[in-house]
Amino acid sequence: MKSILLPALATLCLVFSCSPEKPSIQDKSQISLDKRTLQDKIKGGWAGQTIGVTYGGHTEFKFNGTMIQDYVPVEWDSTSIEWWYDNIPGLYDDVYMDLTFVRVFEEYGLDAPVDSFANAFANASYPLWHANQAARFNILNGIRPPQSGHWMNNPHADDIDFQIEADFAGLMSPGMANTASTISDSIGHIMNYGDGWYGGVYVAAMYSLAFVSDDVKWVVTEALKSIPEGSKYRRCMESVIASYEKYPDDWKQAWFEVERNWSEDLYCPDGVFVPFNIDASLNSAYILIGLLYGEGDFTKTMDIAMRCGQDSDCNPASAAGILGTMIGYDNIPEKYRKALRPVEDRNFAYTDASLNDLYRMSYEQALEVVKRNEGKLSDTAVQISYQAPRPVRLEAGFEGHYPTRKAWIRKTIEQVGSFDFEGKGIIFKGSVTGPEEYVALVDMYIDGKLAESVKLPANHNTRRDEIGFKFNLPHGRHTVVFEWKNPAEGVKIQVTEALVFGNVPVQDKQYIQ
Incomplete structure (x- = not known):
């Protein structure tokens, strides 16, 4: 699996003097x-993402800090996707969050301002969690992007949220990873920052490059050039690639x-001091393990990404979406397409659009992006001006903050009185x-001194899960x-716990006497 998808591999090799074993594409190469x-x-x-999230739906966050063992079955038949649509349609938040942004491009064009995207998802009727929900709260309370995703305003800034909804940016930017990064910059900072944005x-970038190569190792390695050296996120991904090279047969x-x-x-208030981990870096590593060890096999790729645990529906969704882009819809195994067909015309929950609508809108947007970026269209073909990935800027959240203590409070806000702590940051x-x-x-x-004056709704969709927080004290x-x-x-306002952050990591084990 090492061909470049040009009219003929020989054409590429003649132009760039490469061998079929080691294909390469130069910046501004014209790919048809x-x-x-x-x-x-x-x-x-889109099909791969929908299939992947369904494949892992029954395991989501049930296996935290442990792999899902081989004996745990995955049942699949022609009704599998339809069942989730009918009974637990919120499983597809991966897809309908993407759809929100695709819809904005559809309505306002490629130059839609970031506020259009922020307002669309902040005012949508679907429930949100983690960085997305914190960003929704911020936007509805006057904190606009990119500050809505900044770690000083969003304790979930490193979480997985934009990672699971960035598919649209790659799918509308075939072979143009830097354009995908530009799109990701404005929209991704609505809800994330630093490692959360890098996810x-x-x-x-992997979606973008999956249009021009069917070499999985090349795609994941080349796409990583979009992430700046020195970032924790990139070091984590590099370690996965190194493990694959050292242990190629043992995921x-x-x-x-x-x-x-x-x-x-x-940093995630729900993941500190517990096995639960929704950090973008860790879950990206699981996507990468699935892609590398799946070796281009659709089922194996999904299965490994799922069996890594934690966010085990979103990770196979991303892995299967990237691989689905690489191999194309028609090469996805029939048993999965058979389960998909009954729902392709059904609108996703909380939306007025279906998978078939997504297929069409993304295709039309991709054609527009190609034209805008030195590409050409004919009646039957597109000519893409390939972009060699360049790193986005280096940014890191929560620098100098390290969790040191969890204090159980479990009192109403009136009963709390005063709370004393030693550190430089706190989340209630x-x-x-x-x-x-x-x-x-x-x-x-x-x-x-007044640190924060906040409006806390009882409404679940507009809530904030933190009664108060402050960093950089x-x-x-x-x-x-x-x-x-x-x-x-x-x-009733219930304060359940406080997470305290100091300025140095806790190095020594501490035991309760």
């Missing part, structure tokens, strides 16, 4: 695809290497329960006091 092939690949990307940049050994070196989730987790229309007004004071002793300004009958 017939329109039917382009269409089939875009369709394969989406890398996934989009489980590669998994163990990832667990040993990269499995700390240091909790919830507001009451009538959907109720919005709590809460001030958080640190050392007698001077390291030392601090006292936190909450003031609930509009208490009401039948409303």
